[in-house]
Amino acid sequence: MEDARIVGYVMSGSTPTRIAFVVRRDRRVAIGRYYGFKHPFFGPDGPTVFVRVYEITAINEEMESGRAAVLASSSGLVPDYPSELEYLLAESEVLGYRDPTTGEITPLESPPSTMTPVLEPTAEELAHFVGDTATGGTPVRVGAMRGLGAPLHLDLDAIARGHMFVAGMTRSGKSVSGDTVVAIYDVAEDRMWLGPIGDFFAAVKGRVDGVRFFTLALNKRTLKPEWAPVKAVLAHPAPQKMYEIVTETGRRLKVTGDHSLLVFRGGRVVAARPESVRVGRDYMIVPWGGGELGRGRLDRLEAMVAGVVAAQGLPWRDGSEIFVFGAPEDFTLNLTSLGIEWSTLRDPSSVLINGRGVLRVAAREGPAFALRYDGRTAKAAIYSALSAMGSGCNGNGDFAVLSSSKLELMVASTLAGIAGVRTVELGEDYLILDSGDLRVLREDVIGRFSGAGSLSVRVPLDGSRRIRLLARKVLGAGDLVDKERLVRAQERIARLLEGARSPKDRALLERLSKLIGRILNAEVTFEKIVAVMEVDSEEELVYDLSVDRHENFLANGVFVHNSSFTLNLIRRGMEVRPSPRFLILDRRGEYEGLADLGGVVMEYRAFLPTSGALRPEDVARRAGLDRGTRAWELTVMAAEEAAAAGDMTVDDIISRARTLAARMALRDRTSLLRRLETRLRRAAHEIERSRGEGVDVVRVLRDFPAVVVDLSLDNHYDDQFVALRRIIRRLVSHAVSRRRAGDFAAIVVVEEAQYLAPERGSPVVGDPYGSGVASALTEAVSQAGGYNLGFIVVTQRPSYVSKGVISQCNTVAAFRLQSGNDQEAIAKYTEAGEAVVRFLPSLRDHEAVVWGMASPIPFPVLVRVEVEAFPSKASARPSEAWRRMARAQEGLGLGRLGDLEG
DSSP states (O other): OOGGGEEEEEOTTOOSSEEEEEEOTTOOOOTTOEEEEEOTTTOTTSOEEEEEEEEEEEEOGGGSTTOHHHHHHHTTOOOSHHHHTOEEEEEEEEEEEEOTTTOSEEOOSSOOOTTOEEEOOOHHHHHHHHOOOOOSSSEEEEEEETTTTEEEEEEHHHHHHHOEEEESOOEEOOOEETTOEEEEEETTTTEEEEEEHHHHHHHHTTOOOSSSEEEEEEETTTTEEEEEEEEEEEEEEOOSEEEEEEETTOOEEEEOTTOEEEEEETTEEEEEOGGGOOTTTOEEEEEOSOOOOOOOOOOHHHHHHHHHHHHHEEEETTTTEEEEOSOOTTHHHHHHHTTOOEEEOSSTTOEEEEOOHHHHHHHHHGGGGGGGSOHHHHHHHHHHHHHHHEEEEOTTSOEEEEOSOHHHHHHHHHHHHHTTOOEEEEOSSEEEEOHHHHHHHHHHHHTSSTTOOOOOOOOOOOOHHHHHHHHHHHHHSSGGGOHHHHHHHHHHHHHHHHHOOSHHHHHHHHHHHHHHHHHHTOSEEEEEEEEEEEEEOOSSEEEEEEETTTOEEEETTEEEEOEEHHHHHHHHHTTSSSOOOEEEEESSSOOGGGGGGTOEEEEGGGGSOTTOOOOHHHHHHHTTOOTTSHHHHHHHHHHHHHHHHTOOOHHHHHHHHHHHHHHHTOTTHHHHHHHHHHHHHHTHHHHHTOOOOOOOHHHHHHHOSEEEEEOOSOOOHHHHHHHHHHHHHHHHHHHHHTTTTTOOOEEEEESSGGGTSBOTTSOOSSOHHHHTHHHHHHHHHHHGGGGTEEEEEEESOGGGBOHHHHTTOOEEEEOOOOOHHHHHHHHHHSSOOHHHHHHGGGOOTTEEEEEETTSSSSSOEEEEEOOOOOTTSOSSOHHHHHHHHHHHHHHHTOOOOOOTTO
């Protein structure tokens, strides 16, 4: 036996599942590392039993309470002898051994003897122990196992049969270079900051609490910037190669290859990695006239003076006095009007002023201070700051700012965009702003024309070949980023709607009109991407922000996104042939990029039936009636009759309620019917809104490998729950009906699962219990796995998800979890042991503990995630079902569903 490989010796009290060993003084042992000892039954040439350390304790009996060494140390005397009596005790879990006869990983049958040597395994021994993980029905690589030096594959067949639970901070990607400019508001110090993300990370030492810091993010539903809490600020080792994205204005952004950009493509906001960006066809999204925090208001003149101070001021004596260099001509006059003391210096354009109130804030924070105020104040301050920084106009009359500081130019460009001024060109030492936008901003600030200042033109929203040609032209010719063209297209759509007779044509025109109206009312503009270049990394670290609700943030004046573990799993799964089938319930619009890989994105309303999908109980609930009351019972009965007649309108329900009340001879029926009618008519829009296109989710899944159900377009949770309830039940019933044929299998991804199946007593949004979606999901997870319908349940707060859902998932990927409640939920409702839970709060970025049926390794492993027969139930494995679905699609000649471009 090689003495150099011995790291310690087994202590007494070990069991077949847990051993403790004393660490040799000349060896290093670490938590999470793998070690081994020879099997006690096979002798020195037998197989190695592997263990993983989960706790290390330093023990020194001379330093226990009451000992002489403790008393001596308290007096400042540190004797040498206690250090010779100290040792390290490593506690570890026994993982098993590779059985030489069966070739399988087998649990240890008996504990090792005391003083058994514990060895540092070789790479060959580890590789033999792990084996090939790319086995099973449909293996998909998800990352590399830490400490084992081998990749980990998950079997999609096992997920389709047994479900998977993904918990914790799963987000990855969106790593940007340290000089990338971000906007941060510090609630605790009431301070606005616009500067490099690397400086922000250094200032907070990588620690944020999710409530103190806010940043600008894009609401993808409204296309407007919003301030959202920063949940985490992360730093990663920089890769050797990065990508530099360049827009038509010269704006540049350097990102990692696993980074996702938010790009505008064909009327949708899509998360795209650098290698999938369509140069010359995709557009970066830039704020335009929105993004102020709105926490206060200043007088216009005071805001403009503060803007000059922010751009040209230098605080002196802790800000009590401020030097202003290069002040405009009317600056001192404005100071006098505001009653601010000032004195001139030798240079007539340089002024020393009293740094009071907002002027001290402006001098400290620079032009970024303007973002804390409401829109009018912010615009006045930004306009004044830009004017003070300006250096004249170019040949086209556009406004120019000259500076040798790239940071100053990027800050100016970002602030100008928020104030509604587009960047024309951003060079190495200059910035050119659109003179037309600047003129409109000036008119809005100065108030020359009442109501001026908004460039968004609002038009009332509104044969077949002309309509299709118009749709294709608008979606394909770049018209969606040109608002003047959009206005003309909107006017033409309004005319075509008047003469359109075909319901299909009218539906297309209405969808196109809705899309254009959304863009016209947006507070963003678009810059075409003209280059994506691979460049050498010049720094040690790259940085991320994790942003609550949005998972995107403003970086160098454009919005960037991130991707998740689940998204990367689906992407790789779609590369398998035959392709598995995925249905994604997408609450944040994170999965729209799957459309570029052959998937399809559909609004959730498309799956509602044309006649409405509400149950009679839904009608009574939306009317705000109390369950069990006579009004509730009467409404349910009337709605049941209306539903049976085929058209559940409010007028029909009220009419049937009157008939039923008379037939039942109810007392006080006049007041009862009056109250019922008032409630129903007040909720008429909510009741009759739940109508869709009647799309069959099964048919779409057969045509596409990935179907993304977009829930990010609105916050009508009741309608979303009704649509999802219908989708889930349709999938379950179809899976059960095809169990003998074995030609259907699918995996449903449930993002933000706490919305659909919350644990009782946890925060809820909408009414998942009353709508029936919670019970539909719980029943599906408990029953459908055996019929080749699997669920991937995703959440960052496992303690908020129903334990009935979590306990049904037999594969788990747990990322970092800081909350004790969340760790307890993992320990209580999954098969995780104490050792696994210990790892959760200390996991590094992009690391997860993975265990369960889909993993070929029979024990939990730490994974560095790459960002990126049952006869009574289903008769075929999911992989075989996917092969049959592929053959059926080819045999029937099924094509793609038509979209707006079709």
